[in-house]
Amino acid sequence: MIQETDSYDNEEQDLYEHFRIVVDKGQSLLRIDKFLMHRIENATRNRIQNAIELGNVLVNQKTVKSSYKVKPNDIISVVLPHPPRDTEVYPENIPLNIVYEDDDVLVINKPAGMVVHPGYNNYTGTLVNGLVYHFQQLPQLPGNDGRPGLVHRIDKDTSGLLLISKNERSMTYLAKQFFDHTITRKYLALVWGDLTEDGTVTGYIGRSLNDRRVMAIYDSEEKGKWSVTHYKVLERLGYITLIECQLETGRTHQIRAHMKHIGHPLFSDATYGGDKILKGTVFGKYKQFVENCFEMMPRQALHAQTLGFVHPATKKYMHFEAPIPQDFESVLNKWRKYIAATSDQNA
Template identity: 55%
Template sequence: MMDSDTSDLSQDELFEHYRFEASKGQEPLRVDKFLMNFIENATRNKIQQAAKQGHIWVNNKQVKQNYRVKAGDQVKVLFEHPPYEFLLTPEAIPLDVVFEDDQVLVVNKPAGMVVHPGHGNYSGTLLNALVHHIKDLPNNSSGRPGLVHRIDKDTSGLLVIAKTDMAMANLAQQFFEKSTEREYVALVWGSLKEDEGTIEGPIARNPKNRLQMMVFPEGEQGKDAITHYKVLQRLGYVTLVSCKLETGRTHQIRVHMKHLGHTLFNDGRYGGDKILKGTTFTKYKQFVENCFKILPRQALHARTLGFIHPTTGKQLLFDSQIPDDIAKCIEKWEGYAKHLDG
């Protein structure tokens, strides 16, 4: 009779849910603490249960919760059931469709919507809406239907979805070759010295905070990342900038702007939800708090998206309006900047 304890299951009988590689700068750290830093919304109890059941593997070997992760370790979390994204439930969630034909779909994602299911976000995602809207979407290399690229939960803006295998391959190649056009609008803390410039710096996970990414200027680790920025409007203690991506790394604009010394306004993960520039006056603090209430997320919007259509070969370029929350926050700062100028 088979034991109900899943620790006897071979790796072949389990499904991989998470895979992480410990960075070069990783100090020895218990695997349960390491995974707590890596997996959003994970409780220590859940991770310890996974370890007890033999579901945590390092370098293809089962480990206990007290195993110390070292630089270069391959850490995997496996379970008996497939990851939730493979059990996608179609949901009748309205989509803001900007363009659609038989090959591609361009949508304007609202802030607050997660792009695909993951730990703690098992429904209500863009992907749940897409599989309801379109039948038989092709899988990308990660097994996620239709997705060619993604943007963060609290970033709003344009995304292109592939509706056929051919479109998926073609668009993936365009993103790989960096031939797509992607422009974001961001409100950042402080006044930039230059009116325009380029930020170059490899991006990898922050070894001290695994939920953050960071720039490694010496190039000792990370993936190459290039962001071109241009000042659109100077508003006293904040600046409105346009950012064009040459590469598409996780949190790229958020990390690059922080590295430049200009963290995105109200970006809680990177410290932008504190008053980073300005005065100590109580009225100013109240003003900023009001701005945070108007815009309760990082001030980032994927405004422009351009690519070559997979079958017609035509260059397509789409623009979207800056959403109300960012627009109202800009308006508040415009009023404040006039007061400063006066």
């Protein structure tokens, strides 16, 4: 039996109980991480194990290890430092940049800075709040409460194309294309370093053991989900390179984590260390030039430029491209002028 509850007292801080599970009388002995993976929607074993390590899972009001085996009548509590919130999404009159719309799908060009869906610390002002204002009956996938119409998402500070379903039929059809990796998604990214060749980054992506806000790449499937990014060099600009990334899988922070993993973090990406001068001198005019670029684009240089999919009703392939946003274009042009000027001085 699973109950959603209110709060739980802890000596160190106020913790709130998000789930309480009373283990059935007939339950056989089973590791708690496996048990919870099958009882809580969208909970992966890796996430559960991390929650247990952080002390967010209690059995009979005591912390346990992942190897603990649940027994009949155990009371399992999942506690977090923020209160549970209902999954109702409140409509807000937020302007949407609609690239394409018909009875089944929407294609939206999301600006950088807009959160896609409500979540902790971001319950209003999101793309989904705007969607439910403009479109009344958006569908939801099972276990995807609070995210009507969404079949995928992009980070808050990533700009570009998002695909939205307007009914359950298209939701199911498009979700299968994402699951089968047949959706075409290409991103423009500006990365630190001089990349000379095209390549592919692979690995199991999961939460960093040192910083839970950051994704890391591992060589074991027990630590993350398989991920693949293909990249192509478009323009070399001395200390930075413009590349095109094509996603084969779509994991959280995939491109950002992959490029960091191979030593080429995204330009101006504060989360993955790209907001510092990583190539070139840290003195003089060059330092000021780079800092000016950071001010012009105070977010990761990543843009979801291309989106292609088979339409759920017509079964025809559809292709969309979003123009590069002004902040990204301005930084690119600034680097082009800098490279041209330094080349002339060295000629």
